[in-house]
Amino acid sequence: xxxxxxxxxxxxxxxxxxxDFAGYRMPLRYQSETAEHRAVRTAAGxxxxxxxxxxxxxxxxxxxxxxxxxxxxxxxxAVGKARYTMICAPDGGVLDDLIVYRLAAETFMVVANAAxxxxxxxxxxxxxxxxxxAVEDRSASYALIALQGPDSQDILSRFTEAPLxxxxxxxxxxxxxxxxxxxxxxxxYTGEDGFELxxxxxxxxxxxxxxxxxxxxTPAGLSxxxxxxxxxxxxxxxxxxxxxxxxxxxxxxxVVKLDKKxxxxxxxxxxxxxxxxxxxxxxxxxxxxxxAPRKGYPVVGSDGTPCGVVTSGAPSPTLGRPIAxxxxxxxxxxxxxxxxxxxxxxxxxxxxxxxYKRS
Amino acid sequence: MSVPEQLRYSxxxxxxxxxxxxxxxxxxxxxxxxxxxxxxIVFIELQAGEGDTVEAGEPCGEVxxxxxxxxxYSPVSGEITAVNAAVIDEPKVINDDPYGEGxxxxxxxxxxxxxxxxxxAYSKLIEES
Numbered sequence: 001x002x003x004x005x006x007x008x009x010x011x012x013x014x015x016x017x018x019x020d021f022a023g024y025r026m027p028l029r030y031q032s033e034t035a036e037h038r039a040v041r042t043a044a045g046x047x048x049x050x051x052x053x054x055x056x057x058x059x060x061x062x063x064x065x066x067x068x069x070x071x072x073x074x075x076x077x078a079v080g081k082a083r084y085t086m087i088c089a090p091d092g093g094v095l096d097d098l099i100v101y102r103l104a105a106e107t108f109m110v111v112a113n114a115a116x117x118x119x120x121x122x123x124x125x126x127x128x129x130x131x132x133x134a135v136e137d138r139s140a141s142y143a144l145i146a147l148q149g150p151d152s153q154d155i156l157s158r159f160t161e162a163p164l165x166x167x168x169x170x171x172x173x174x175x176x177x178x179x180x181x182x183x184x185x186x187x188x189y190t191g192e193d194g195f196e197l198x199x200x201x202x203x204x205x206x207x208x209x210x211x212x213x214x215x216x217x218t219p220a221g222l223s224x225x226x227x228x229x230x231x232x233x234x235x236x237x238x239x240x241x242x243x244x245x246x247x248x249x250x251x252x253x254x255v256v257k258l259d260k261k262x263x264x265x266x267x268x269x270x271x272x273x274x275x276x277x278x279x280x281x282x283x284x285x286x287x288x289x290x291x292a293p294r295k296g297y298p299v300v301g302s303d304g305t306p307c308g309v310v311t312s313g314a315p316s317p318t319l320g321r322p323i324a325x326x327x328x329x330x331x332x333x334x335x336x337x338x339x340x341x342x343x344x345x346x347x348x349x350x351x352x353x354x355x356y357k358r359s
Numbered sequence: 360m361s362v363p364e365q366l367r368y369s370x371x372x373x374x375x376x377x378x379x380x381x382x383x384x385x386x387x388x389x390x391x392x393x394x395x396x397x398x399x400i401v402f403i404e405l406q407a408g409e410g411d412t413v414e415a416g417e418p419c420g421e422v423x424x425x426x427x428x429x430x431x432y433s434p435v436s437g438e439i440t441a442v443n444a445a446v447i448d449e450p451k452v453i454n455d456d457p458y459g460e461g462x463x464x465x466x467x468x469x470x471x472x473x474x475x476x477x478x479x480a481y482s483k484l485i486e487e488s
Contacts, residue, residue: 033398034399034425223425223426291423314426315425342428
């Protein structure tokens, strides 16, 4: 039985197509996923992300615990800042990608993917054991509503006194929004400017209704979220990132802070990986034809030899062509590549990520 | 989800109209339920063209949406007499009007159609899915 987010009834009321995702009943789309995608690129979209995990690490040793548990360097981060990072296994495999917010000197909020929240919580408990830090999974207490798109700041400023123009990308502040207490973060997963609002479960419906009531705000589902993040070249755990992939293959070696002064889980394995060129690397693909490469489709060379695999793919509303991310073996010539779309070779170009960058 | 009374349906979510036509030519499309489950359709291809034969229950094309791709199965056997060029050009028409402008192809029946479902049986099928 899938769990429901605090906004479940709102989604049903809006006539959303619902799907099971990471143990939750989530809106896939409300109307047209392409229209929702475009709304986020040109105006603003509203997302329910309450399935995400919020794990708090607090105490005098919280920063040190996270420095040990994660690949990032969290202790020098200022209060009110956020960082994209990862939690890796001792062998360097990626257990999850995370955003860590420093809410106070001794309080961090770790936001994990819904499917991995229990794993991340368990690992953090174990890894923080030797530190003066408490780890608490507060996912059930928080709803997460994201307002994403170029008009987000204008819209949100109608509901809050918080100085939004001063809130930089990857920063967070506490504030009141539409009369409810929120953590206001300038983060997102769409490639646009936008905000993520962490609120108490009981405040989710009134906050959603206020924001959704604004003309120019379009409720957007997981389908649009997926094409938006794909265009923005952002990895999705389970697709581009798994326990079988290393941060270096994914082009995310910069996230691994090998130079931090302390030891951390996975350090030895990751240091060794950093020294060796990865056997494969994540690339962007743009298809010549109309067929979209999909997750799991083989990438083949000009002579038809398999040389990689697609991790995510979809028709791109912004580019008007199918796009994909794929792992391609190192040393393979980039010209003449194709994707095997159900038995047929569909030519693709290798392009630099991201596919889309906001102007 | 709309399931028109006068149509017949396959378990693979195609509809058939015109089974009573004297010329034996029927029209085939995919149901509103299927179109909705697929999401916005961006590509459709038939492996068979006008004059080719199709077999009931055999795949004869592919339909691709923003989220997924699936086969189109012919619900009847016979010879294709027409393909809707408008939906090949603009597949989203299938989402907008699955039982009307979104028809996909016409077939001159070579044999009596087998186990097609009526609207009641098809409604039951999609409720249970």
